Structures are given as C-alpha cells and as structure tokens.
Amino acid sequence: MSTTSPLLVVGSVAIDSIITPFGSRDRSLGGSATHFSVSASFFADVGVVAVIGDDFTDEDEAVFHERKISTENLQRIPGGKTFRWAGEYGFDLNVAKTLDTQLNVFADFKPQLSDAARKSPFLFLGNIQPTLQREVREQADARFVAMDTMNYWIESVREELQKTIAVVDALIINDAEARQLAEEPNLIRAARKILTWGPQMLVIKRGEYGAALFTADSFFAIPAYPLESVFDPTGAGDSFAGGFMGYLAQADKVDEVTLRRAVIYGSVMASYNVEEFSCDRLRRLKPEEIRDRFHQFKQFTHFEI
C-alpha cells in the first residue's frame, strides 16, 4: 500500500569511496538523498526518490529500512550500476577533491513521483540537474519546497538553475556557492540578491563557521558545533538539510521561530554526521543526543543583554 510521507526527498543514492587523513573506506553508502533522509528520519517519516543499480545490496537498503525511510520511490534498474563517487579530503577537510565520478544509472534518472509521493507537504530537491529538480517540483503538490545545488550547475546551466530557484521556497547552499551564484563577493549582498529571484529564504551552510538564515526581513546566524575532530565531511550539507527539513515537517509549520530551531537541528545533525564514515554515526544516534547538542547550542550562543 502506498503511503504519503510528510517529507519527500529527491536526490542521489551513491556508493562512495572516501579517503580522509584519518582513514579510507572503499565502499561507503552515500549520496544526497541518503544523507538527507537518514538525518531527517529522526524528525519525520521520509520518502526517498532516487535510482539504484543491481550492485545496491540488501545491507545498503537496510540503512533506509532501519530508519523507516520509505523506499517506494527508490527505483532499481536491472543490470544497472549505482552512481559512484570517489573523493579525497586533505587536512583542512573543507573541500573534497573528486577522484572519480561514474553516473551509471543516475545518467538517465527521470524522477517520477507516485501519486502518494506527490502529496508530501514538504519536499527537498537534493543536488541534481536543475531542470530535473524543476520537473519534480512541478509534479509535487508540496506546500514547502527547498533545494540544494552546486558550483557545477552554477557554471554549466545558470539559466536553468535560476528558473528552478524561482519556483522553490528555500535555497540551502554553502557560502561559496551563494557568492558564485549571485556573482557578488559580499555574502550579505549575495543573499539579498538571490532572494529577489523568488525564494522566501536562503539558508547558508558555512561548514566550520556555522549556518545563516536570510529572509526578506530577518537574519539569523549561528556558529558550528565545536567539534574537536571531523572524521569525514561527506554528507554534512545533506544531513544539515535533513535536520532542517525534518524538523519543519515535524513541526508542520514554517514560521520564524520554527525556522530558527530548524537551523539548529540541521547543524546538530551535520555535527554528528561528520564524526564517522557514511551514515555510521547517525545510524546509532539517539534522540537524547540530538536534544543534548540542541541545548548546547543555546549555551554556546547565549548572552545577556
């Protein structure tokens, strides 16, 4: 029986090979839809729209099932191979060097939402080709739609990307992407400019420097959770988006108070995600650990007037 999840994500499910200064893993379950949905699943039921190949194992799929993530829209292509990404991080851990990308089944990915999936009130468009993102957005009845993107799309299909940005409620990107997208080195001005293109809000991920939320008439910013060791940054942005959207879907509203809390939850989830390879840390994360760091964020940022 087909169910409508309060939150739907379209994106990649990938098999990554990752090298960090602290170790390497040859076969690491990854992809934007994976990191997003595992993170969001702590807050709301999530459905995943993605594509996989025959090499996607029961063990891989178990990661979704153990978190009660709906895989009804996870399409398996017989004879196909799952999207593969290989990357390496240096000691600063900020930028991944891509060693290899094999699109495989992802090359022909044409997301088709089931009738149930179309009705999800919250939708996240993970980092895929902007025209595809827009096609998904058009299929969906979602009340609140957020999207991610990356430098590759900004450089190669800027016009298409702007059309997609125009039809979403929130853009969730990192600060370098915001500057590049707006062609404006000052982040605040870049944010103001992007907001004129259509979205109600812009969420900026700043890695070790935290996150910021811009709307037409408000600004909110927080530092990152102070981690003494970052093991593998892969998926940090998507687990941020998962915590952010998951909390909004759980609260079932999008007012300023809820949005600010959502930024904190996003930051909490990203802070856990980077502590281990793949989704390993989130797979054994406990709800009280999320609450702990949420409250620590209050301690870290509170001052008396």
Add this chain to the structure above:
Amino acid sequence: MSTTSPLLVVGSVAIDSIITPFGSRDRSLGGSATHFSVSASFFADVGVVAVIGDDFTDEDEAVFHERKISTENLQRIPGGKTFRWAGEYGFDLNVAKTLDTQLNVFADFKPQLSDAARKSPFLFLGNIQPTLQREVREQADARFVAMDTMNYWIESVREELQKTIAVVDALIINDAEARQLAEEPNLIRAARKILTWGPQMLVIKRGEYGAALFTADSFFAIPAYPLESVFDPTGAGDSFAGGFMGYLAQADKVDEVTLRRAVIYGSVMASYNVEEFSCDRLRRLKPEEIRDRFHQFKQFTHFEI
C-alpha cells in the same frame, strides 16, 4: 598631573597608505594602539603607550584628544618619523597585501610606563614584538592583561611569544593565527592546546564569520554583524579588542556574563570600524549606535528552546 586610566594599551601608532577596491587614502591614521584606543574610549578612559615622530600632526593627535584618550605615554621622538605601513586589499577584503613597511621610530621603541600607567587595572598588549610585550606586562600591575600577535612573530620568535602568552590572561588573535600558533588545523583543538600554555581565555576573531571565546570550561561564539559593505578592514581586529577590553574595564569585572557581552561589544565596534577609512566612522559614532547593534546581535542569534 599624571592620571591612571582604567585601561592601558601599548602598540603602534602609524601613518598608513591604504588601497581598497573602493578607494585609496594616502595618509590614514592607523596602528594597533590607535584603532584600539579610539574603540575602547566609548567604554572607559584609555591611556596609550606608543611612539611617534615629528611628522605626527596636531590633526593626528586631535583624534586622541577628541576621544579623551590619554597621550601622557605617547612619546614623540624629535627628528624621527612615525611608523608607516602601506597595504592593499583585494575584493575578498580578508587579507591585506603589505606594499611597504617603514618601522622608523618604532624600530627603537622601548615602552616605559609612567608610575600612573603601571597602575591601570586593564592592559592590552597590541601586536608588537613579544619580548617587548612581556617587558610591558612586567612593568604593569594590571589585574587583567590581554595580548594580540601575528603570523610574523609566530614564525620568527615562537619561543619568546610562548613565554609572553604564558603571562597574560587573554590572547586575542584570528583563527589562522590560532591554527598556526598551535600547529593544529582543527580550531577547537588549537584553542584547547593554547589554553594549556597559561592564558585563562582565548578570543578568536573570525572576520566575516564572527568571533569565539574559549575558556577551560566554556565556549561562546557569535556570527559577525551582517555588513553589506566593508570599506576598509584595516584595524578591525584592534577595534574589536578595544570594544572587548573597553567593556571589561567599564564593567570592572571579568566573569562569563561580562566576557560574553564584551565579545559582542568588540564585534559591534569592529563592524563600525570597517565602514570607512581609518577611524573616520568611530570618530562620529554615537553611543546609541553601539546599543543598536548590540541589541541587533541578540535578534540575529536568538532562538527559542
């Protein structure tokens, strides 16, 4: 008659030549002691320990006098030339390219505190040679001593620098300096390491990303004030330190609540300082403008639990 100011600063008074993407100024009053003291003067009486030459004009000195900054320990060297610095900023405004440095009278600077100056309870050691900083610290009876430093000293006189760090209460540096000083890319670990060397606290300036305060058992961090235009970043760090130390001197205590507020005041002062060349913006700053941005910081960072 000689007076004891609640706050004393030792550092440079300079005549800068500055080029930014938005304009240039050939003769711009600068130096760490200048930016620090003008900023701090909004909170407490400040005394400056520095050296100048014959080329330091009445107009230059008026900047100190109009802010009621004590120049009793500002030594004028007859026949000498004031320290000169020429620098250029690119569009990212984060790093100055030094075009020229002429130490002039600063080359032989041997700060000697007057008896009154020794009694100042709060002391800031601006970015000068670490051995000189330590000699000043040893002359002073100050109850609370903070210092700045830079990559040049970290690279050239690391051992001397560590000895000085060991005898101050607070180190106020930027994040790149903290990483370099601790030889540790992770900022949180870098901070923990530096705290084992002696200081009770470390204040990290992160430019457009804000500031953080580390003590042995607490962490506090805030974003930067969201400026749509940064005109001239020269002196941002010193005006931050001025607001921070000025507020502590005004409060006359150094507890966690006061320290956190001091970080906000530092950030407020830096945010104004960078809006125009030299001290131009601070010279016409009004106390209510400081209060405005202080309260805006609360709005920018507040979230409900």
